[in-house]
Amino acid sequence: MTPYAGEPVTPYAREVVSGSRFRGAGIRIAAGFLFAFGLPFLALVVWGVWSTRSTNRFFPGPLTIGEAFVDTWVGRAFLDDVLPSLYRLGLGIVASIVVGVAAGTVIGLFRWLRELLEPLLEFFRAIPPPVLIPVAMLLLGITDSMKVVVIVSGAVWPILLNTIEGVRATDSVMTETADSFQITWWERLWFLVLPASSPRIMTGVRQGLSVALILMVISEMFASSSGLGYRIAYFQRNYLIAEMWSGILLLGLVGVLLAVAFGLVERRVLRWYHGMREVTRA
Amino acid sequence: MRVLSARRLRSTRKVLLGVVGLVGFLVVWQLIPTLGLIDPEYLPYVTDVLARLVEEFRDLAFWRRLGLTMTAWAIGLTVATLAAVVLGTIVGLVPLLRRATHTMVEFLRPIPSVALIPLAVLMFGLQMRAALVIIVYASFWQVFVQVIYGVADVDSVARDTARSFGLTLRERLSYLVLPTALPYLLTGLRLAAAVALILAITAEMVIGNPGLGRMIELSRSAGDAVGLYALVVVTGLLGLLVNLVFRFIERRSLSWHQSVRGEEVL
Amino acid sequence: MPERSTLLRVEHLRKIYESATGDVEAIGDISFTMNAGELVCVVGPSGCGKTTLLKCLAGLLPPTSGLVEMDGSPVRGPSPAMAVVFQEYGRSLYPWLTVRGNVELPLRHKKLSRAERDTLVTDAIEAVGLPHAARSHPWQLSGGMQQRVAIARAIAYQPEVLIMDEPFAAVDAQTRADLEDLVRELHTTRRISTVFVTHDIDESVYLGERVLVLSNSPTRVQEDLAIDLPPERDQLTTRALRRFTELRTHVYDQIQRAKLGQVAPQSAR
Known part of the structure; x- marks a missing residue:
């Protein structure tokens, strides 16, 4: 050539x-x-x-599962089961982030508050989140808001604790700079404290996302007559193997999409952070 | 002297505030049903819950259930760690494999392990083995990912040095790769330990194999609020204990290593 | 030269840190005054409390006793009349903001119109020679350029006193010379009163109109030396002057004495 x-x-x-x-x-x-x-x-x-x-009937081939996937999830089931699940998941995630970051910032800013709450928070974080489902059922009954509360009560801890840590560890020279220029309280929050702790906050959010997804599934397996988790458990109980696999596949897709979406948001929010790390590593 | 005591004052203050926080929480808990804000049937008195806790601690059946849960936890964690260390080291050492497996790992890892519960039940029925599938799957990724990072993190200069001195593969593994990867491995192990406990209890709740998780579910369906809350407290204490032990191990064996890495749970 | 009024007055300033190992006296007893438009260098042996002095001046640290007075009123906290350029530029600039954002940040709460603010920011960035980098992030710039950004941020704030804490300690020699000339230039063109803390004797003599030599523990003013070099300074010619060498030797001598704890016997003249 x-x-x-x-x-x-x-x-x-x-x-x-x-x-x-x-x-x-x-x-x-x-x-x-x-x-x-x-x-x-x-x-x-x-x-x-x-x-x-x-001959193992528990492992159907990928084509069978693909067919079952289309038959099961495209159509009514998407509206009846998938969307409500995703809606509760989204609501739970947003609420966890708002509550976690807001409370974490306040706690992180005041040392006495941190010292007051630290043992309690350590304990609450250590409780396996799914254990809260029976408690929430007892307190709130089997409702949609119960499921959202369950998601929040599990996903909020990593976000809260990481935010506290991030706010607490704000660089002293950066704080001094803000002091010397007499930056107002709001400016300090918006331009110093939150961006400075954003890498930690994002770490917490990533952990919170996977907890939220797990809690969405379990709360539906436990106490529901609709939703992804309920459907999958239903298929299993009725030996609809391919359908069950298609449900697992769908949950996997939700997990992957959530991870991808988070990756995109993270790259945007932490562009400065990754850029800086790349520069210092070189 | 005066200043010395000032510092001690500060740490006493910290402990004191922590205790105040804890006591305050318990008091508020006690007040809510007392004042009738929530029916004691749904939120029992804290005194009742604590009394039940003491009762449970004297009960041999409770310890047996706890033992079952912790057995599943320990087996699952061990299997997952062994598999993850072997596979992670191989994949981490061979760049070709690392590239080839990347997509697969990125797809499999975010799958919520609880999605596999129905499958596990089909395969193994309502037994501990079904729970183990879930525990191993979830905790495997924690260690696996960290081991890959750790093995790949070997300093390139150190690697070239080792090669130029003609170290054998075995020597390189034990003097170069292992020390570099160890902190990562321990971080992964700590995260995996927490995850394994969560899923051990979750599996018992959902699958119904005997253990603390099933007891929680039974208490709920029996309407035994006091027992339910007592068991929730137990799981919290258990989680706290696992965290403390593994954090201690990590700190003890890595006192020479000051690394701060992002962490991932579940 | 225009008539100069007293801008900054420091009287019997004393600062003691309390720590686990006992009280540490960072500053023993410092008194001096500074006129408007002056460029005063503060030099002293390492560990003599230069940074502490600066933080007290800027209102970032409350003095244990004594007085810092600005325009006749005591300094009780950070004031809009002062702007600080820190040594650790990497930690003083906010990496999530662009160069422009960093310079603009302290102006947000000043009651300025959008246009006024923009003008101030643009002007300051141009004054330090970085108009091409306004939209970059600090970490994309070299150390010297980052310190220029910090200087731009300080002058855009329009302080009456610019306080600089060993600003060039962490940059290489060539960059350092450029930055020194920048400080000289800003001083001559804008008449900004500047307190410049450094441990570098050459730098203090080259930059300053006055040099305050501090002594070591307890920290006092060992000597208050007027630098009678011509106001037009140049890295080559000024440093080659005989007077420069004399002054430099004198300050060096004073610092050696300060380390030994001897009191200054005479002035340079």
């Missing part, structure tokens, strides 16, 4: 020095694609082949 042969004439043609470099980029992209999707694809194929040979 001669250089430039068949190369389109573009203003950038001069930058494409040789065909081999162009080909190199193509290979790199192909390799990246292969690395990213090779193993999952392989796993699916192996699973598919294995399931056709195996």
Whole structure:
């Protein structure tokens, strides 16, 4: 292959020095694609082949599950089960973040408050969150708000404690700078305390997200007649294996989407932080 | 001397405030049903709950249930850790594998482990083995991810040095990789220990294999609010104990290492 | 030279820290006055309480006893009349704000119109030579440039006194020379009164119109030295002057004495 042969004439043609470099980029992209999707694809194929040979009825093949997925979740069930679940999850997450960050900031700013509440908070964080479901059922009955309360009561702790820690650890020189320029209280909160603790807050939120998802599922398995968690448990009890697997798949998708969404938000909120870390590491 | 006592005063103040906070919480708890804000049937008196706690501590059946829960916890944690260390080291050491498994890991990790409960029940019925599936799955990722980070974190200069001196693979593993990865491993272990406890109890609640979790669920369905609250307190104390022990281990074995890393739970 | 009135008066300032190992006397007894428009360098052996002095001046630390007076009224806390440039530029600039955002932040609560604020910010960023970097984040800049941002933030605040705490201790020699010239230039063009704390003798002589030499524990003013170098200064020619060398040697000598705890016998003249 001669250089430039068949190369389109573009203003950038001069930058494409040789065909081999162009080909190199193509290979790199192909390799990246292969690395990213090779193993999952392989796993699916192996699973598919294995399931056709195996007599184990608990592990249907990926195609069967795919079919069941479409049949089960596309349509009414999406409105009746998936959306309400996601709505409660979203509400719970938002409430956890608002409550956790607000309370964490206040507690983090006052040392006496921190010392007053520290043992209590340590204890509450240590309670396995699902244990709160029976308590919430007792106090609030089996209602939608009970489920949201359960989600909040579990997911709020990592956010709260990380916020407290972040606020407490605000750099002393930064605080002194704010002092010397007589920055007002609100400005201090908005331009110093919250951004300074945002890396810790985001760590807490990430932990809170996974707790929230777990609590959404369990609270529905426990006390519900609708929702994702309820559906999956229902399928299992009625030996609808492929449908159950499709539910697990859907929950996995929700988990992955939540992680991806969080990653996007985090990258935006903490752009300065990651940029700074990259610079100091170099 | 005066200043010395001022410092001691500060730490006493901290302890004192902590105690005040704790006592204040208990008093408020006691007052809520006393003043009739919430029916004692739903929020029992704190004195009753504490009395029940003492009662439970004297009861052999309680300790047996606690033992079952902690057995599931210990087996699950051990299996998960062993698997994660082996797989994590291999994947972490081979860049090719790391790239190839990345997507898979990023997809499998966020799957909430409790989603697997129905599957586990189908496979193993209402037994501890079903619970173990959930516990192992959840705590595996905690250790696995940390081990990969740790193994990949080996300083490139140190690695080149080792290579230039011709250290064998075994020597490199024990003198280079292990010390670098150890702090990560211990962090992962601490997180995994907390997660494993949560899922051990959760599994008992949902699946119904015997243990503290099932007792909680039974208390609720029997309307035994006092027993329910007492058990919730027990699980909290248990969680606190696990946290303290593993934090202690981490600090003791890493007194030379000052690392602050982001943590992930569950 | 315009007539100069007393701007800052420090009388018998004393600061004691209480700590676990006992009381530490950071400042023994310091008195001096400073006129409007002056550039005063404070130099002393390391650990002599320079930073403490500066924090007391800026109202960030309450003195144990004594008085700091600004324009005739005592300083009781941070005041809009003063702006501080800290040594640790990396921790004093907010990494989540851009250069412009950092400079603008202290002006937000001043009662200024949007346009006035913008002008002040732009002007200050231009004055330190960073108009091209206004939209960058501090961590994208070199150490010297970051310190320029901190200086821009301080002058945009329009203080009566600019207080600088070993601002160039953490940058390399070449950058340091550039920054010194920047401080000289800002001083000559804008007549900003400046207190410049440093441990570098050459720097204090090169920059200052006056040099206060501090003594070590208890911290006192060892000597208050007028620097009679021409106001137009230049890294090469000024430093090559014989008078510069004399003054430098004198300050060095004084600091050696200060370390030994001897009182100044005479002035340089």
